[in-house]
Amino acid sequence: MGFDFEYFWSLWPAILEGSLMTLGAAAAGSVGAILVGMALALGRRSGTVGRILCAGFTEAIRLSPFLVQLYFLYYVLPVWGLTMSALTVGILTLSLHFGAFLGEVFGAGIDAVPRGQVEAARALGLRGRQISFLIVLPQMLRFVAAPTANYMISLLKTTPYLAVVGVPEMLGVAFDRASDSFRYVEPLTAAGLLFLVYSIIIGRGARYVERNIRPL
Template structure:
């Protein structure tokens, strides 16, 4: 029994049906961690990309260093640092929030490069036209460059969403009960690993297919000339 749910090990189908509710609970945790981590990666990645594009080297170089550091260090080390080191300095976060932040911080280094590529893909004439209209650098970036860059990077960002989703099982090392951790606990208690692990694999396949389909739909429906801002 786990979370008050009993399972029947008499037959394979009965066993699979009895553990499905608890696996679905783990799937909800997986989805929540994936989305929270993805939004953190989007926000922090945009910040890093913006700072790297600043002409002042005293700002651009530290942003570039942070990006390289995050990209070149393992996710597991960053997760352990947030979960075990920060409490020594009085910063204690729940395991779930720590894990989602670790995913977001790790992938922000990759999304920052995607933002940079999208921004550089915007024709230079767009910026010159905005300058001719006497728009400031900030307004030009927010209302002219960024809306056109976003539509160019949707497929790449979708790939990172799927990657984050597949990295969520790493959070099991800090006791987050996502799908794979739940399946392992069921296997430990029933000595049957085949069925729960197979079901987790199928659920992950379903999640990634749905995410990929949603990204394709979003990519086809976004206006290619940029997102209109009012």
């Protein structure tokens, strides 16, 4: 069975429509992961209690599979009276899972900022929150750009797991078309090409940030 280019091109409207769901989930999950990661990085430097709680959460998330976390939130939250759509649960799981990894990345970025600048800010009368948001966080951006982009690419490639709870993302659409026609090469090739293109765009964006963002 050869590669049917006519069928391949006919798939693109449906695949592109599914990619909008993939990109939306990935974008929302990325924002959530960055917020969770930043909260964990700062929490682990806020005191003994914050350090213990954030470290425990980080280890629990990092040492358990994403799919287990997805099933847990999807089926357990309704038992506790919290019902959300499959897409919302998927975004939440992406945020928590990759936020745990980004917490370590952001923590390393914070530690890379010279301590002398923090001490100088304190000498000028700035408080802890002001130092964090005005001195430390802007400077750590360049340090964490590349690893953060790597995790964002991994997050994008994890979105197909959302199909198991009914989210109509790109790879799920490709499999639906394949099951209808019993041709798998063309749909999966289309989905794979789009994943590749989106990953390249994220990587190029990270390199742009590294080249153009300098510590203040």
